[in-house]
Amino acid sequence: MSNPIDTLTPVLSDNWGTDGSWTLAGYEAQGGYRALHKALAMEPGEVVETVKASNLRGRGGAGFPTGMKWGFIPQDNPNPKYLVVNADESEPGTCKDTPLMMASPHTLVEGVIISAYAIRASHAFIYVRGEILHVIRRLQRAAQEAYLAGHLGEDIHGSGYSLELVVHAGAGAYICGEETALLDSLEGRRGQPRLRPPFPAVAGLYASPTVINNVESIASVPSIIDRGAEWFASMGTEKSKGFGIFSLSGHVANPGQFEAPLGITLRELIDLAGGMRAGHELKFWTPGGSSTPLLTAEHLDVPLDFEGVAGVGSMLGTRALQLFDETTCVVRAVLRWTEFYKHESCGKCTPCREGTWWLVQTLANLEQGKGQPSDLDMLDDVCDNILGRSFCALGDGATSPITSSIQHFRDEYLAHLTHGGCPFDREASTVFAREGAHA
Template sequence: MSTVDPVTPVLTKRWLSPRSWSIQTYEQLEGYTAVRKALAATPEQIVQVVKDSGLRGRGGAGFPSGLKWSFMPPNEDKPHYLVINADEGEPGTCKDIPLMMADPHSLIEGCIIASYAMRSHHCFIYVRGEVIHCIRRLNQAVAEAKAAGYLGKDILGSGFDLEITVHAGAGAYICGEETALLDSLEGRRGQPRLKPPFPAAAGLYAAPTTVNNVETIASVPFIINGGAEWFRKMGTEKSPGPKIYSISGHVEKPGQYEAPLGTTLRQLLDMAGGMKDGIPLKFWTPGGSSTPMFTAEHLDVPLDFEGAVEAGSILGTTAVMVFNETVSVPWAVMKWTQFYKHESCGKCTPCREGTYWLTQILERMVDGNGTEEDIDTLLDVCDNVLGRSFCALGDGAVSPIQSGIKYFRDEFLALCQKNREKNRKPALAGAN
């Protein structure tokens, strides 16, 4: 475990300050000090510090951020773009929007430093269209930063120019996939692109682009101020740093909890006041609905990028959804699958058709009209979607089904049993 007290806030330290979203509060609490340090260094030095810190993408994949930044070409034949993925739409995921609401300037300062490191002069923040309050707050923060000389031409006399555009999406979950996001940002229908070319070579407007998550970029000013060694003191060796865990569902105090990477659900439940009304835990997701579910046996799995994978799931966005013993697993799996069917962009056949058929079968089973063969059919359809769809939405859609059947097959069988009994009764009545 971490050598740092798990309750020492880093990313969330300003959240409870009065008017935490204003530039005045931000500047009183070390705000915009990291950008001065960064602009005095070279872009290569900034990339190296981020590499040394071990910061990994907080949007789900956990790719090393410094390495991703280094993929940007050193020349400026074409404009370079930094795009922030703030299209938070995964069921259970709710860390980026509170961060932008409570502390938007930490994201903006991170954007300035990251843009400088990647020689980008235009940054786009792509925000989920439904969160109007969040978009307004970001726009206000950008205006404040510009008025104070942190954005625009010749920032703080460094000779570096940067503009930030806040762009509202149109409410499509698929636009959380980085290449679909870029298509949407260009004004086209949000659908994933074929890779290669990767965004670092040809992204937004066919120019070199880096797409990063909100929490990843908001961590950067702290790394510049505290240094790579300080950042590595938190979390684990391969997954360093603090993380915002979003805990929802059947707990006494749902909300955002900052803790070092590698914290377990047992520890998070202690922070969240335990299970609601004392009803025992049945199943939970470590990182939103697209991550294979865990059960009460997994209470002590370290929630970092390696620990979650070793236990058979992935860390995702650390959206910890907690379900107690009153919840039917087939019903929960059905609700998630309905979401994926609705949000499939329809570009590829496995996902478009697969999510449709999976929803049909699950709805029939939950209504009490399923058969045992349906369980095998579900798994067969999952096999035809997993790894065969154009982007990760297909993989995410089958995760709850495969893990649900793996741990709770008896519940799916019980629904089929109900159907058999229902069909047997009229036959017996006729015999009399």
């Protein structure tokens, strides 16, 4: 039997455990900025073609081919070109970008420089979630070190290419994770989604051509340039190439980050994480954070790639795998998520602004056993009127845990009505008494 650790492909996380991995000296000792020198010796178009050939797909959730996105930038546009990194990691359950930026911020900085060079941008921005002040400080120090070493600034290493990098702190709005709302926030306005078209590639930041990528997408670029497109494409599945960071949280023995090829299964990841917590078994889980339709133990062997997860009615998203065992009330969990989306709705469009409010009211009544069976049909109807009709994906995401939980756990919803409240309350109190606070 092969060692499950052999399944892991530490690339982005390879240096996380080394001393001073976040410093310039520590990063360069591991071969850092070697890819930058290689990229600067190439034409910008060659860099774009290399990333296209690797079949790197966006690691922020949508899975759009990164190189193709770069290719949409109209180079004949006289306006400046901008690169913006979306580091506003606010999705419940998502926790991969924060440890990456903390452990090895220069991986991201090097990726920014190479990516900006590829699209011929002279200004780049990293938009960081405002609450993670420790990450902001670490990124700012990494950028300062890069400037001092000549990796950033005027005429980088005599190449004739210049780049200014700004680390910008957001103000805690979940909606700013939506790329056009992020741009409005970056310009100093209230973060609200923009109507598209025009798309950011044509009229993004300051009405100029803009590429917006997730942290992990940009951080993957140096390894692709350094080791080649074929190396990257040799991992993963036919249509979902490469590796990714899978974040396991919840009721597993050893939650954490596991970097593995796309296509790995949850069963394999649970084994790597030491199994479910002792004496319990998996009940339901999210493949990509709380805005993706939840799955059950029946889906343990689904390949965790874009096509495999979509094939069972969910989305790979950000690979935020939240695992819940049989002691968890699915109705209560879905209610908590929906309360979050209601609170974070920017209010710009009616389906999301009004719809999430009604979803919370209905779910709260059901969770307390005050509703009626027809409320489940009403929930589905409200979700149907939000899905595809809201201004951005926040409304769509808010419906995902509700419709999927009704599909898989309809009987549990009805049990709340039969019991006149949550049937898990008594069971949970017994579990707490038996296992203590760890339960």
